[in-house]
Amino acid sequence: MRAVVLRNGRLGVTDLPDPVPGAGEVLVEVLARGICGSDLHCARHGAAFGEAVRTAYGVGGFDPEQPVVLGHEFVGRVIARGPATTGRVPLGGRVVSVPALTRPGRPFPGFAGSETPGGYAERMVLTEALLIEVPDHLPTELAALTEPLAVACHAVARGGLGPRDVPLVVGCGPIGLAVVAVLRMRGAGPIVAADFSPGRRRLAEALGADTVVDPVRESPYRVRAEAAGAGRSARPTVAFECVGVPGVVQQIIAGSPARTRIVVAGLCMTSDSYEPAQAVFKELELRFAMMYSPEEFARAFARLAAGDLAVAPLVTRTVGLDEVPGVFAAPPASSDDAEVLVAPGP
Known part of the structure; x- marks a missing residue:
């Protein structure tokens, strides 16, 4: 099979043997x-x-010196x-799954x-017990957003939002935009979203943001203050x-009012x-968010399949496997893209 392989920071498309499903596992053809x-x-x-x-976690970890097929x-x-x-799940049935295997060592496909390749391969193995079958009415490209x-x-x-809380989303990449969509689904608002990219600001509006802010022109914290009242x-x-990105957490600390809860979903490497005294004087709460539980994954899919999450605008581009190295090589801030899908074929 063809796959995009990462080793020592370099990506290349190559041929690999098909993975072999073990006990309690299935082999799937990756559709998106x-x-x-x-x-x-x-x-x-x-x-x-x-x-x-x-x-x-004390164990595991991504080894950059070993060949890895990404994609979770x-x-x-x-x-x-x-x-x-x-x-x-019958043969031919479409599925999504938490990116984990229950075999010894519990490897995470994609890492x-x-x-045990991830989704940037033509085929991969998954644990049958974790599969969620995709209903016929749900397009493959939307199921890929689960x-x-x-x-x-x-x-x-x-974030533990209450009925009076005003959400501020700083950064409208795929996760920020997905946060906007989930907030809208939950009826939170007014939702203020900020991003430098005009395209991503338009997407934030399409996904449910009440106000979008270009940080070059105005402060998202001032706009949030207007929405929250005085x-x-x-x-x-x-x-x-x-x-x-370094410095963003401190910007939020400096710009936020007393008793703001800050949820850090961006992965700064x-x-x-930050200035802890400012956070102490304001009694801010700093929380970090990482991934999800299997139950949260299943609930997110159920809301998606039910049509409660109208997220089609998230998909901005589809590429083939051969184009993946070029997508990775592009500067992070050079595009208005949100979710880039990789389809079967070249």
Whole structure:
């Protein structure tokens, strides 16, 4: 099979043996896969990414010196079954899944070796018990958004929004835009979203932001203040940091009112700093959000399949496997893209 392989920061399309499903596993043909920001981090900051995982969990970690097939946002079609499977999803059925295997060592497809490839391959193995069958009415390209929507659902849950809270979304990349969509689904608002990209600001409006801000022209914190009101009747703020660039957390600390909850969903791969005295004096809460539980993944898919999450505008471009290295090589701020999908074929 063809696959995009990452090793020592370099991506290339090559041929690999088909993976073999083990006990309780199925083989799927990948129909669509999304390019996630964490994939870009693996390519650009492989050693730091792996060390962060090992430090956080004590085991595992991404090894940049070993060949890895990235891709943890995917939709596949079941084409074969391993031993000890039940066949609950018929051959030919489309599926999504949490990117994890329950075999010994519990590898994460998309972050492990090429024997358990992620979605940037033509085929991959998945644990049957974790499969969610995609209904006929849901297009493949929308089903491919399940994973980033699960990330957004978890981030919003970490925010603990109350009925009076005013959400501020800083950064309208795929996760920031997904956060906007989840906030709109939950009836939160007014939603203020900020991004330097005109295209992404338009997408934020399409996905449910009430006000979009160009930080070059005006302060998103002033706009948020206008939306929240002033004095004793001012509404509380929940800010979502969806950029992952050094200095942004401090900007939010400096610009936010007292008792703001800050949810950090952006993955910053370099050292950062902030002024703790400012956060202390304002009694701010700083929370961090990472991935989701299997239950949150399933709930996100259910809302997507039910039509509660109108997120079609998130998909801005579709490329072939041969184009993936070029997408990774593009400067991070050079595009208005949101979710870039990789389709079958060249």
